[in-house]
Amino acid sequence: MSGGPEQGLDRKLIEAHGRGDGDTLTRLYRQAAELAEQAGDVDRACFFYVHAYVFALEAGHRDADAIRARLRHFGRED
Amino acid sequence: MNALDRDTLGAVLQPVSGARGLPNNFYVDAGTFEEEKRRVFFDNWAGIGFAKDIPEPADARPINFLGQPLLAVRDREGRVRVFQNACRHRGMILVDEPCRLRGMIRCKYHSWVYALDGELRSTPHVGGPGNNLHEGIDRASLGLVEIRSHVWRDVIFVNVSGDAPDFETYASALIERWRDFERPLFHGGADSSFRLDVATNWKLAVENYCESYHLPWVHPGLNSYSRLEDHYHIIEQGRYAGQGTEVYNPSLGDGSLHFSDFADLPARWDSAAEYIAFFPNVLFGVHRDHAYAILLEPTGLESTAEHIEIYYADEAMTGPEYSSLRAENAALWKDIFVEDIGVVEGMQKGRHALAFDGGKFSPVMDEPTHAFHHWVASRFAGG
Numbered sequence: 001m002s003g004g005p006e007q008g009l010d011r012k013l014i015e016a017h018g019r020g021d022g023d024t025l026t027r028l029y030r031q032a033a034e035l036a037e038q039a040g041d042v043d044r045a046c047f048f049y050v051h052a053y054v055f056a057l058e059a060g061h062r063d064a065d066a067i068r069a070r071l072r073h074f075g076r077e078d
Numbered sequence: 079m080n081a082l083d084r085d086t087l088g089a090v091l092q093p094v095s096g097a098r099g100l101p102n103n104f105y106v107d108a109g110t111f112e113e114e115k116r117r118v119f120f121d122n123w124a125g126i127g128f129a130k131d132i133p134e135p136a137d138a139r140p141i142n143f144l145g146q147p148l149l150a151v152r153d154r155e156g157r158v159r160v161f162q163n164a165c166r167h168r169g170m171i172l173v174d175e176p177c178r179l180r181g182m183i184r185c186k187y188h189s190w191v192y193a194l195d196g197e198l199r200s201t202p203h204v205g206g207p208g209n210n211l212h213e214g215i216d217r218a219s220l221g222l223v224e225i226r227s228h229v230w231r232d233v234i235f236v237n238v239s240g241d242a243p244d245f246e247t248y249a250s251a252l253i254e255r256w257r258d259f260e261r262p263l264f265h266g267g268a269d270s271s272f273r274l275d276v277a278t279n280w281k282l283a284v285e286n287y288c289e290s291y292h293l294p295w296v297h298p299g300l301n302s303y304s305r306l307e308d309h310y311h312i313i314e315q316g317r318y319a320g321q322g323t324e325v326y327n328p329s330l331g332d333g334s335l336h337f338s339d340f341a342d343l344p345a346r347w348d349s350a351a352e353y354i355a356f357f358p359n360v361l362f363g364v365h366r367d368h369a370y371a372i373l374l375e376p377t378g379l380e381s382t383a384e385h386i387e388i389y390y391a392d393e394a395m396t397g398p399e400y401s402s403l404r405a406e407n408a409a410l411w412k413d414i415f416v417e418d419i420g421v422v423e424g425m426q427k428g429r430h431a432l433a434f435d436g437g438k439f440s441p442v443m444d445e446p447t448h449a450f451h452h453w454v455a456s457r458f459a460g461g
Contacts, residue, residue: 046207076211
């Protein structure tokens with residue numbers, strides 16, 4: 001990620017990775033995905049949704065199904 | 079198996095009066111130990127751990143079983159399951175320390191994700207960045223490799239090869255023998271759990287446990303209340319061997335507090351207790367007011383970890399009111415098991431004597447030990 005709102009996210013993501021904080025990772029990767037989706041960059045959005053989904057599954061996060069639905073929408077998850 | 083081995087095993091398989099014990103290579107030879115892993119442990123139902131150590135759903139515990147990385151998990155329905163602790167992608171270890179999982183199991187390498195039933199639930203970027211799908215990745219066939227498992231008397235048993243009869247069949251004779259004790263077990267907690275690390279091959283711990291012959295010599299403290307002649311042999315060829323006593327009479331504390339007995343026991347258990355080695359590596363003891371299980375973990379050819387866990391008949395026995403009584407009971411057993419260390423380690427040293435021929439059994443006193451030797455030898459003689 002570089003520049004704009006993603007720059008702040010980048011730092012927070014690294015910090016969350018350092019803490020192994022699955023809930024925050026889920027939230028931040030989803031946020032990054034939604035920013036990319038709003039910008040019309042589907043591949044970039046899906047890259048971040050993949051990460052959000054994986055950490056949501058690991059953390060038992062309630063958003064896992066919603067994130068999966070976005071990936072399914074783009075044909076990237078079953 | 080060469081002709082020499084066949085002759086040697088043939089001698090073990092004779093009736094006890096004419097038999098010799100297992101030869102030295104079963105105790106000191108790395109090649110035999112490797113073969114034993116498969117023939118004795120993986121092809122049968124062996125103990126690997128205790129269900130009490132994963133008490134809640136999503137509890138996970140990695141277990142190294144003779145070099146096999148296994149993962150014991152309690153799934154969302156409360157069932158204990160055992161998997162190969164390796165990701166189906168690159169073989170990375172999935173869980174490296176006991177933990178309570180919040181959600182699913184994520185491989186730390188490329189983040190493939192597995193549900194607690196082993197199902198492969200996501201394969202991130204497997205079809206390229208941002209794409210979790212690829213026609214070459216059939217998730218249904220890529221779940222965690224499940225190892226056949228069964229929990230009995232709180233011990234987690236596994237049959238790694240998958241070829242043994244189902245556990246209830248394999249253990250039917252002992253289950254039936256101890257039908258009276260098919261009751262819930264309540265682990266006594268931290269004061270009822272201990273481990274002894276012993277410099278011996280695991281089989282010598284089984285052999286020593288099977289027989290009462292050594293009691294007056296190694297456990298002289300027992301002579302006053304549990305004499306040699308009060309014991310009887312227990313043998314079920316091909317499954318288990320051990321000993322029983324007719325004079326179990328617990329006397330812990332000042333007598334003002336007693337452990338509850340297991341419910342509805344027939345009168346014979348008022349004074350009887352039994353100690354059985356369930357082949358290959360679990361030693362059980364049952365008494366009217368408590369039971370224990372000893373898991374023998376072969377940590378090497380000449381080293382064994384003995385994991386001792388003590389259980390009671392009633393949840394109230396696990397509370398603080400009984401803590402000093404539990405501690406006293408655990409100390410009593412620990413003293414006895416520690417007394418055995420000198421002889422099992424001494425026999426291990428003796429197995430390096432080149433001219434030792436497996437040993438000569440007492441036709442009367444060593445029948446249970448020979449039954450175990452016979453079972454081990456039969457695993458090897460079977461081709």
